Amino acid sequence: MQRHSNLHTFIRDARAKRKLLAIYLTCGYPRLDWTTDLASTAFEAGADLIELGMPFSDPLADGSVIQECSQRALEQGVTLDFLFHTASQISKPGRVLFMGYMNSVLAKGTREFVTRSQESGMSGAIVPDWPIAKNAETSEWDEAILPRVPFVAPTSSVERIREVDALDAPFIYAVSVAGVTGMRELDQGVLDYLSKLKAELKTPFLVGFGVSDADSAKRLASVSDGVIVGSAVLKGIGTTKNFEDAKKFVAEFVGSLRRALDSCK
Amino acid sequence: MSYQQPNINGYFGEFGGQYIPETLVAPCQELLVAYEDARRSDEFQNELGLHLRDFAGRPTPLYFAERLSAKHGFRVYLKREDLVHTGAHKLNNALGQVLIAKRLGKPRVIAETGAGQHGVATATLCAKFGLKCVVYMGALDMERQAPNVARMKFLGAEVRAVTSGTKTLKDATSEAIRDWVTNVRDTFYLIGSVVGPHPYPMMVRDFQRVIGLETKQMLSERNVVVNKIVACVGGGSNAIGIFHPFLDDHDVELIGVEAGGEGDHSEHHAAALTRGRPGVLHGSRSYLLQDDDGQIIEAHSISAGLDYPGVGPEHSFLFQSGRVKYVRISDRQALDAARELSLLEGIVPALESAHALAYLSILSEGRNKEGVVVCLSGRGDKDMAAYAATL
Numbered sequence: 126m127q128r129h130s131n132l133h134t135f136i137r138d139a140r141a142k143r144k145l146l147a148i149y150l151t152c153g154y155p156r157l158d159w160t161t162d163l164a165s166t167a168f169e170a171g172a173d174l175i176e177l178g179m180p181f182s183d184p185l186a187d188g189s190v191i192q193e194c195s196q197r198a199l200e201q202g203v204t205l206d207f208l209f210h211t212a213s214q215i216s217k218p219g220r221v222l223f224m225g226y227m228n229s230v231l232a233k234g235t236r237e238f239v240t241r242s243q244e245s246g247m248s249g250a251i252v253p254d255w256p257i258a259k260n261a262e263t264s265e266w267d268e269a270i271l272p273r274v275p276f277v278a279p280t281s282s283v284e285r286i287r288e289v290d291a292l293d294a295p296f297i298y299a300v301s302v303a304g305v306t307g308m309r310e311l312d313q314g315v316l317d318y319l320s321k322l323k324a325e326l327k328t329p330f331l332v333g334f335g336v337s338d339a340d341s342a343k344r345l346a347s348v349s350d351g352v353i354v355g356s357a358v359l360k361g362i363g364t365t366k367n368f369e370d371a372k373k374f375v376a377e378f379v380g381s382l383r384r385a386l387d388s389c390k
Numbered sequence: 391m392s393y394q395q396p397n398i399n400g401y402f403g404e405f406g407g408q409y410i411p412e413t414l415v416a417p418c419q420e421l422l423v424a425y426e427d428a429r430r431s432d433e434f435q436n437e438l439g440l441h442l443r444d445f446a447g448r449p450t451p452l453y454f455a456e457r458l459s460a461k462h463g464f465r466v467y468l469k470r471e472d473l474v475h476t477g478a479h480k481l482n483n484a485l486g487q488v489l490i491a492k493r494l495g496k497p498r499v500i501a502e503t504g505a506g507q508h509g510v511a512t513a514t515l516c517a518k519f520g521l522k523c524v525v526y527m528g529a530l531d532m533e534r535q536a537p538n539v540a541r542m543k544f545l546g547a548e549v550r551a552v553t554s555g556t557k558t559l560k561d562a563t564s565e566a567i568r569d570w571v572t573n574v575r576d577t578f579y580l581i582g583s584v585v586g587p588h589p590y591p592m593m594v595r596d597f598q599r600v601i602g603l604e605t606k607q608m609l610s611e612r613n614v615v616v617n618k619i620v621a622c623v624g625g626g627s628n629a630i631g632i633f634h635p636f637l638d639d640h641d642v643e644l645i646g647v648e649a650g651g652e653g654d655h656s657e658h659h660a661a662a663l664t665r666g667r668p669g670v671l672h673g674s675r676s677y678l679l680q681d682d683d684g685q686i687i688e689a690h691s692i693s694a695g696l697d698y699p700g701v702g703p704e705h706s707f708l709f710q711s712g713r714v715k716y717v718r719i720s721d722r723q724a725l726d727a728a729r730e731l732s733l734l735e736g737i738v739p740a741l742e743s744a745h746a747l748a749y750l751s752i753l754s755e756g757r758n759k760e761g762v763v764v765c766l767s768g769r770g771d772k773d774m775a776a777y778a779a780t781l
C-alpha cells in the first residue's frame with residue numbers, strides 16, 4: 126500500500142537518474158526565520174530531500190554539533206507548531222521529511238502528529254529512537270499517509286537487515302558507523318560494510334552519520350544510493366556572520382556536494 | 391494481570407519498551423539473552439550469592455529503631471542498605487551487572503551517576519574484577535557530591551564531567567548512551583537504576599529484589615507483622631527492590647516517595663509520577679517531567695540521586711494500577727528527617743533515603759499505628775556538606 130506514497134515515487138524516479146542528496150537542517154537554527162530560505166537555497170543548489178529537524182532537549186543520538194544547534198534553536202523558541210508552519214512554507218511533494226525524537230511525536234499524539242505532518246506537506250518521518258518493533262505507537266501510525274524511514278546500523282544482524290528491507294520503505298537510512306551524528310574520518314571498513322549492504326538490500330538506502338565534505342560524499346555515494354548531510358551543513362552555517370553569508374554558504378556547499386555526487390556514476 | 395514480568399517486548403502495561411537507536415538494538419538483544427542465561431545458571435547465582443555475602447556484606451540488618459518508634463508512636467524498622475559495602479543499595483545491582491559484563495567478555499564498563507553512589511559502586515567492582523571504568527557525571531553533581539568524585543578516582547575510574555543541558559543525572563545518562571552507541575563492541579553500559587530500554591528495568595529490579603526478599607524473610611523469622619513499606623524513588627531501584635516481593639501481599643501498603651523539591655506551590659521538584667505525564671526518555675516509555683511540546687523539563691531536588699525528570703517504567707505501571715501509592719516530600723522535610731534519625735538513632739542517612747524517612751512524620755500525623763519498614767537506601771557521608779550547612 127505504502128509504495129504509492131509521494132516519497133516512494135520521488136525516490137524511485139530520482140534514483141533512476143542520480144545519486145540522492147538529503148540535507149538535514151535543525152528547524153529554527155540559528156534564527157527562527159532563516160530555515161525557510163536556507164531550505165529553498167539547498168533545494169536550488171541540488172538537494173533532493175530536506176530533513177527538517179525538530180530540536181529536542183535530550184538528543185541522545187546526536188553528536189556535539191547537532192546538540193548545540195538543538196539547544197540554540199530551542200532557545201529561539203522553536204515549537205512543533207512552528208516546525209509544521211515552516212514545513213508548509215518549503216513544501217515540495219515527496220521531498221520534505223520530519224526528523225526528530227519519539228517524545229516530540231508523542232507530545233502531539235501519534236495520530237494527530239501524522240495528520241499535522243501531512244497537512245503541512247511533509248512526506249515522511251525519521252525518528253531515530255523508534256526502531257522497528259512491536260509497540261502501541263506502531264499500530265497507531267498510518268504508514269500510508271506518512272511513511273517512516275527505518276534504519277540499519279553496523280550492528281544490525283542479517284535477519285534484522287532483511288526484516289527492514291521487507292518493510293517496503295521509501296528508503297532506508299544506513300548509519301555508516303556505530304556512533305552519534307557528526308563528521309568523522311572515512312575509513313575503508315565503512316566502505317566495505319556499505320558494499321555488503323548494497324548487495325543485501327533491495328530497498329534504496331542513503332548513508333548518514335559522518336559525511337563531512339564533497340569527497341566523503343562521493344566515496345560513500347559510490348557504494349549506496351546517496352548521502353544525508355547534517356552536521357557539516359549546520360557547522361558551516363554556524364560560522365557565517367549574517368543571513369546573506371549563510372545562504373551563500375549553503376548554496377556553495379550543497380552545490381559542491383551535488384557536483385560530487387553527479388560525478389559519481 | 392500479573393505484576394511480575396514485562397511482556398516479550400519489554401512492556402509493563404503500556405510502559406517500558408525499547409526506544410533506542412538502531413545501533414543499540416542488537417546489543418540490547420545480546421544483553422537480554424545473556425541475562426536470561428545467567429538468571430537460570432546455578433554457577434552465576436552461586437557466584438553472585440558469594441560476592442553479595444563476602445564482598446557486599448549481605449544480608450543487611452532489619453533494624454528496629456526504638457527511639458524513632460517511640461517518637462512516632464508506631465514500630466519502625468529500617469532495612470539497612472546503608473551498610474552495604476560502599477554505602478548504598480547501588481552495589482547490589484552493579485555486582486550483578488558486572489558479572490554479566492564479564493560473561494559477555496566486555497573489558498570496558500561505563501556508567502552514569504547522580505549522587506555518585508552508583509558511580510562508586512561501579513568503580514569499586516571494576517577495580518575488583520579488573521575492568522576499565524568510565525563514569526559520566528553532571529558537572530553540577532560533581533560539585534555537590536565531591537567526596538564521591540574523589541572516591542571514584544581513587545578507585546581507578548575515569549570520571550567525565552558532563553556540561554551539556556542541566557549538568558545533572560539526565561545529561562550524564564544521555565552522554566553515557568552516546569558513549570555506548572559509539573563503543574558498543576567492547577563496552578558494557580552498567581545502568582544504575584530501573585530505567586533505560588528493556589531489559590534493563592527488569593534486570594536491575596531482579597538484582598535489587600534481594601532487599602525485599604531479605605526483609606520478607608527477616609520479618610517472618612521474627613514473627614513481626616508490618617503493614618507499610620516506604621522507600622524513596624529516584625529512578626526507583628531501591629523502591630522496586632524492596633516492594634517487588636510484596637506486590638502480591640495485599641495487606642502490605644507500599645509507598646514510594648518522590649522528591650517534592652521546593653514544595654507543591656513551586657515548579658522546582660522531581661516528582662515525575664505525581665506531577666508528570668507519560669513520554670519517552672532514555673529508551674523507555676514512562677512518566678516524565680515535560681512541557682506541552684514534549685521537551686524535558688529540568689528536575690529539582692536537594693538530593694542529587696533523586697534529581698531526575700523520569701522514573702522507571704514499572705513504577706509508572708504500579709502508579710497507574712494503584713498498587714503502589716506515590717507521595718512527595720520536600721527538600722526541607724528531608725533535611726529535618728535526616729537530622730531526626732541522626733539524633734535519635736545515631737545513623738546519618740543519605741539525603742535520598744531521608745525522603746522516605748520524612749514520610750514517618752506524615753504517618754504519625756495521620757495517627758498510624760501499624761508497623762512500618764523504611765528502606766534506608768544509603769548513608770549520608772556524601773551529604774555532610776548539605777547537612778553541616780543547616781547547623
Ligand SMILES: Cc1ncc(COP(=O)(O)O)c(C=O)c1O
Nearest residue numbers: 624625626627628695742767768
Ligand atoms: C542512597 C540512594 N538512595 C536512592 C537513590 C535513588 O535511586 P533509586 O531510586 O534507583 O533507588 C540513590 C541514587 O543515587 C542513592 O544514592
